[in-house]
Amino acid sequence: MSPMRGNIEERLDALFRAYREAFPDPDASPNFMPHLWQRIEARQTFTFSLRRMAGGFVTAALALSVALGVYMAIPRSTQSYSPQSYIEALADAQPLDTPDIVGTVSLDLSDPGK
Amino acid sequence: MLVDFELIKRAQKGESAAFNEIVLVYRKRILGKISRLIARSEDVEDVAQEVFLRLYFSLDQLRTPEVFEPWLYRLTVNAAYDHLRKQRRRLEYRMSDLSEQQIMMADATAGGKVERDEQHKKKTREFVDSLLGEVSESDRILLMMKEVEGLSLKELEKIYDVNENALKVRLFRARQRVLKAFGSKEQ
Numbered sequence: 356m357s358p359m360r361g362n363i364e365e366r367l368d369a370l371f372r373a374y375r376e377a378f379p380d381p382d383a384s385p386n387f388m389p390h391l392w393q394r395i396e397a398r399q400t401f402t403f404s405l406r407r408m409a410g411g412f413v414t415a416a417l418a419l420s421v422a423l424g425v426y427m428a429i430p431r432s433t434q435s436y437s438p439q440s441y442i443e444a445l446a447d448a449q450p451l452d453t454p455d456i457v458g459t460v461s462l463d464l465s466d467p468g469k
Numbered sequence: 470m471l472v473d474f475e476l477i478k479r480a481q482k483g484e485s486a487a488f489n490e491i492v493l494v495y496r497k498r499i500l501g502k503i504s505r506l507i508a509r510s511e512d513v514e515d516v517a518q519e520v521f522l523r524l525y526f527s528l529d530q531l532r533t534p535e536v537f538e539p540w541l542y543r544l545t546v547n548a549a550y551d552h553l554r555k556q557r558r559r560l561e562y563r564m565s566d567l568s569e570q571q572i573m574m575a576d577a578t579a580g581g582k583v584e585r586d587e588q589h590k591k592k593t594r595e596f597v598d599s600l601l602g603e604v605s606e607s608d609r610i611l612l613m614m615k616e617v618e619g620l621s622l623k624e625l626e627k628i629y630d631v632n633e634n635a636l637k638v639r640l641f642r643a644r645q646r647v648l649k650a651f652g653s654k655e656q
């Protein structure tokens with residue numbers, strides 16, 4: 356590179372200055388502003404759609420919460436619900452003191468000839 | 470400040486004409502900074518538009534119009550950094566990597582003074598770009614803002630929102646690395 360005098364620090368500073376001069380501020384193209392506004396509008400549309408979608412989700416979640424709340428608040432009959440354990444329920448259905456296998460056998464003796 | 474506070478306040482309220490005016494005033498300056506920061510002329514407008522896009526959507530977060538310029542430069546630094554990070558590449562074809570003979574041939578091809586000047590500028594650009602390739606993208610931008618853009622430590626403090634000592638240390642280290650690369654390339 357051309358600025359080779361002085362110490363290395365000075366030469367580096369000179370190189371940075373030369374770099375600054377090699378890159379003057381460029382002019383924008385005629386499409387700069389129209390493109391910028393297109394990008395702004397595209398982003399706005401996207402944000403708007405996203406907000407609408409998010410709003411829809413919030414409404415749906417709120418409606419579901421209310422529906423669940425109402426469902427949980429309605430008192431239901433306890434017939435189908437037994438506080439017993441499975442073993443207790445089984446024992447009630449088939450008590451051990453009167454099992455089917457040892458129960459009384461009823462014989463029909465009304466017509467022995469047949 | 471290139472614009473008055475009133476214009477910024479109007480843009481903050483969503484006035485498109487005011488925002489347009491701000492862009493028109495700062496456009497050239499931002500394009501220049503970006504062209505020096507990223508050294509890719511084909512991407513400069515795209516990154517500059519990204520800066521103004523971010524400005525448009527973040528303008529309402531600006532608390533006081535007094536800090537508008539550091540705010541805009543912060544957006545510029547961030548957009549340039551994002552661009553460099555995305556690309557993660559240096560110039561594939563550097564004049565500094567060419568042999569001396571090739572450079573002489575390129576110079577000979579460039580007949581007139583204008584062409585020779587252009588070649589010289591191109592070589593300077595590519596040489597500096599290769600030196601800055603020795604530091605990270607973020608350090609490259611920091612060094613450029615200080616050494617090439619000529620921003621003071623106080624201004625950088627506002628842009629980066631860190632204290633002066635931390636900036637000094639980081640700048641010193643980045644500069645040392647570039648100096649080392651400069652020394653080795655000179656030999």
